[in-house]
Amino acid sequence: MKKLSARRRHPLAALVVLIFALALTGGLWAALAPTSSASADASQSLQVEEGKRLFQVGCASCHGLNGEGTNLGPSLVGVGSAAVDFQVGTGRMPAQQPGAQVPSKKVIYNQAQIDQMAAFVATLGAGPVIPTQDQYSGGNVAAGGELFRTNCAQCHNFAGAGGALSEGKYAPSLAGVSAKHIYEAMLTGPQNMPSFPNSTMPEQQKKDIIAYVQHATNSDTNPSYGGMTLGAIGPVSEGLFGWIFALGALIGTAIWIAARTPKAKKS
Helix, strand or coil: CHHHHHHHCCCCHHHHHHHHHHHHHHHHHHHHCCCHHHHHHHHHHHHHHHHHHHHHHHCHHHHCCCCCCCCCCCCCCCCHHHHHHHHHHCCCCCCCCCCCCCCCCCCCCCHHHHHHHHHHHHCCCCCCCCCCHHHCCCCCHHHHHHHHHHHCHHHHCCCCCCEECCCCCEECCCCCCCHHHHHHHHHHCCCCCCCCCCCCCCHHHHHHHHHHHHHHCCCCCCCCCCCCCCCCCCHHHHHHHHHHHHHHHHHHHHHHHHHHCCCCCCC
């Protein structure tokens, strides 16, 4: 007992006890604390639950409580998180009213809420996922121009200005559209647009098209030098159109003047 009492009075006794207590606490925490994967799963589960709540408030009236679809909206099973990020992130969804085509409008959800709804819809069935930045940046403008003219210009115009389609539908202008949303549109094929999965159009080609679109629709990199662009289809086509239009207008004016000129009387 005397030896134990003496050790207790030792100047380093308190330090030894403190170190032992900290080691014991750290060991217990390592053994009992949740793992990082468990924390990630809990966070993902919470995001899905919050996304489901937002979905049932803002989307279920058309798409059904579980995304099964109704007569007002299609099924969302298998559309993937990329489709949600595009449709909601561009303001197309929730739709204000039915029509031939749903236009883009002011976005009413913030990005965190969009991610939550996308996480919920992703649980309904496997589909395209939201791309990362390295998937839609670093493309080649020249290569993208060739790809765009081959695959996209028929609807969106050579300069991405958009164009009319049948039955009240249209291909929207691509000016001001973010690179991520352009990538998601190619990946998911919204509304009248066909989809271009990686098996059909590799990721690098998508990057190239995005680089071209951003170059062609940016006034800093592709300025307008005045006059009517007529869709920016080139000087030969634009000149031919102008010549035919001007010549037709001159002929029509001449006929109109001749028809209203009084005939001279015979002497």
